[in-house]
Amino acid sequence: MLRSGAARQADRLASEERLIPVIRAALAMRLADKGFRPSEIARTLKVTQQAVAQYLGGKRGKGGKEIPKLDSLVGPFAERLAERIRAGGAVEMAELLETASQVIVMNSGLAYEGHDTTEEPNGASLALLRGRLQLELDAAEEYLELANRTSDEYTKLLFRMIAADSIRHGDVVSQLISWLEKGGKLGGSIPDGAILERILALEDSANEASLTKEVPVDHPVARLLLRWIDIDEGKHDKMVRGLISIREQGLKSLR
Numbered sequence: 366m367l368r369s370g371a372a373r374q375a376d377r378l379a380s381e382e383r384l385i386p387v388i389r390a391a392l393a394m395r396l397a398d399k400g401f402r403p404s405e406i407a408r409t410l411k412v413t414q415q416a417v418a419q420y421l422g423g424k425r426g427k428g429g430k431e432i433p434k435l436d437s438l439v440g441p442f443a444e445r446l447a448e449r450i451r452a453g454g455a456v457e458m459a460e461l462l463e464t465a466s467q468v469i470v471m472n473s474g475l476a477y478e479g480h481d482t483t484e485e486p487n488g489a490s491l492a493l494l495r496g497r498l499q500l501e502l503d504a505a506e507e508y509l510e511l512a513n514r515t516s517d518e519y520t521k522l523l524f525r526m527i528a529a530d531s532i533r534h535g536d537v538v539s540q541l542i543s544w545l546e547k548g549g550k551l552g553g554s555i556p557d558g559a560i561l562e563r564i565l566a567l568e569d570s571a572n573e574a575s576l577t578k579e580v581p582v583d584h585p586v587a588r589l590l591l592r593w594i595d596i597d598e599g600k601h602d603k604m605v606r607g608l609i610s611i612r613e614q615g616l617k618s619l620r
Contacts, residue, residue: 381465388442388464390426391435392456393417395443401450409446409455434471437509438464441525467532471502473539487545494545498538505531519586526593555612561605568602 389410396406403421407414419425429435442464446456508528515521555561576591 381462381469384432384465384468385461386426387429387432387435388426388439388461388468389416390420391429391439392443392446393420393426395439396446396450397421399443399447401447405450409450411455432468432472434506435468437506438467438471441509441512441521466536467529470532470536470539471505473498473502473535487549491542491545494538494542498535498542501531501535501538504528505535517586519584519590523586523590523593526590555608555615558609558612561609561612565602565605565609568598568605571598572602 389412392410393406396409397403401409403414403417407417410417416425429439442460449455505528508524508531512521512524512528515524575595577588577595580591582588582591
């Protein structure tokens with residue numbers, strides 16, 4: 366059964382788009398607490414000053430305090446935006462959607478807390494996945510908390526990136542849980558081969574130069590971050606090639 370309060374959050378957490386005003390309101394309040402003017406906040410959030418006034422007055426984007434995990438994600442986001450304001454930058458919709466997605470994933474573990482799997486098909490697998498989901502989300506919270514307590518900006522960024530990875534892992538596990546609960550039936554389709562080949566070409570271009578080798582950086586944690594990028598590019602290449610292989614095998618099976 367759902368943990369107490371989870372049912373009341375279901376509608377609000379139903380989609381990323383419905384969380385955007387709540388996230389904007391939380392960001393506006395954080396930035397106002399940091400001393401930024403409403404005009405600066407409006408420009409950074411790409412909304413009107415009237416909207417900012419409504420966010421700060423609790424008339425718009427309400428309900429953020431009722432959503433667990435929201436603060437732990439909005440805090441680091443607000444710090445990044447504070448730096449961006451000083452540089453004249455603004456938030457992008459993709460960032461808001463990603464944060465909304467992370468909030469949904471972080472809260473997905475609540476629905477499975479105390480869930481009895483003994484009578485379910487795939488019960489052992491579901492129990493394992495639900496346990497792993499909670500571990501990933503707990504790790505994400507720990508790393509976000511570490512990031513908030515760390516003064517070195519590169520180390521702070523490293524902890525945030527690890528937290529984001531744990532949340533993405535949780536997203537994968539959550540999707541698998543949902544798939545197994547629905548009977549594990551195949552569905553959907555893989556993108557067109559031409560699209561995958563174009564993406565692979567982009568990955569190959571990114572892999573041509575190793576940032577770790579080509580960019581001299583004195584900060585040891587910064588070097589770790591560059592190495593992270595190089596490792597990620599290699600993973601992306603393997604995953605896209607895997608998709609191409611799956612698509613080719615699927616097409617062969619239809620002949």
